[in-house]
Amino acid sequence: MNALIRMRLAGFLRTGRAIAPLLAGLVTLGILYGGGRSQPAEAYGVSAVVLFPVIAWQTKILLDVEPDVQRRLAQVAVGVSRERLAGLLAASVAALVTVGVGMLFPWLVGGVSGPVEPGDRSIPVGLALGLWAHLLAVPAAVALGAMASRASVGGAGYGVAVLALGGVGAVVLGLSGSVAPWLAPPIMAAARATGGDAAALSLLGLTMWALAWSAAVVGGYLWRRRARG
Numbered sequence: 001m002n003a004l005i006r007m008r009l010a011g012f013l014r015t016g017r018a019i020a021p022l023l024a025g026l027v028t029l030g031i032l033y034g035g036g037r038s039q040p041a042e043a044y045g046v047s048a049v050v051l052f053p054v055i056a057w058q059t060k061i062l063l064d065v066e067p068d069v070q071r072r073l074a075q076v077a078v079g080v081s082r083e084r085l086a087g088l089l090a091a092s093v094a095a096l097v098t099v100g101v102g103m104l105f106p107w108l109v110g111g112v113s114g115p116v117e118p119g120d121r122s123i124p125v126g127l128a129l130g131l132w133a134h135l136l137a138v139p140a141a142v143a144l145g146a147m148a149s150r151a152s153v154g155g156a157g158y159g160v161a162v163l164a165l166g167g168v169g170a171v172v173l174g175l176s177g178s179v180a181p182w183l184a185p186p187i188m189a190a191a192r193a194t195g196g197d198a199a200a201l202s203l204l205g206l207t208m209w210a211l212a213w214s215a216a217v218v219g220g221y222l223w224r225r226r227a228r229g
Helices: 002-014 019-033 040-065 068-078 080-108 122-147 156-172 187-195 200-228
Strands: none
Touching: 002 040, 002 068, 002 080, 019 040, 019 080, 040 080, 040 122, 040 156, 040 187, 068 080, 080 122, 080 200, 122 156, 122 187, 122 200, 156 187, 187 200
16 A cells, blocks of 8 residues: 555656645745734644645645546555555645645745744744644545545536635634534634634644544545445
C-alpha cells in the first residue's frame, strides 16, 4: 500500500496537477496577510478557514489524476479497501504539506506580530492553536475532496457542485447563530476559538465534532465508491 501512496503522490506532482491548488493557496494567503500584522492565533484561525476549500480541491485533483482503469488494477493488486485507504492517505500527506506552507507563509511575509513585551507567550500559544486549527480542517477537507472525486460522483460537474456546496456551507453554517451548525465541519467555530479565550474542553469538543463529521463524510464516500463499483 505504501507503494500505491507514493505512486499517487508522484503522479500528482509529475503531471503538474499540484501547481493549481498551490498557487490558489499562496494567492489566498497573500491576500489574507496583505492587510497588516495580527496576532498568530487569530491569523492562523482565519488561515485554516481559507485553506479548507483549497485542501478539499487539492484532494479531488489528486484522486482524479489516476485513470479509472489503473484504479481498478490497483484494487486487484492490493484489495478494494486498501486501494481506497491509500487514496485518502496520499491526500492527507499532500494536505499536511499545505498546512506546513500555511503555517510558514505569514512569517515569510511579516503577516504576524511578535511578542509585545518580555515573557509574552502569545507566540508559542498562537502557534499551538494555529497548528490545531489547521490540523482540525485537514480530515474534513480531505473527506469533502474525496466525496467530490470522480470515483465518487462521476461527472466533473457533480464534483464541482459538491466542492462548492461543501465550501460555502462550511462558512455559512458555521456562522454564529446558525440553525444547523452540525451540518458543517467546525472550522468557523475553531477560528472563533483561536481568536478568543480557548478552553481545553471546548478545543476537545471541536476536535471530536470535526472527527465525527469527517468520519460521516468518508463513510458516504466509501458507500458511493461501493455503489459505483
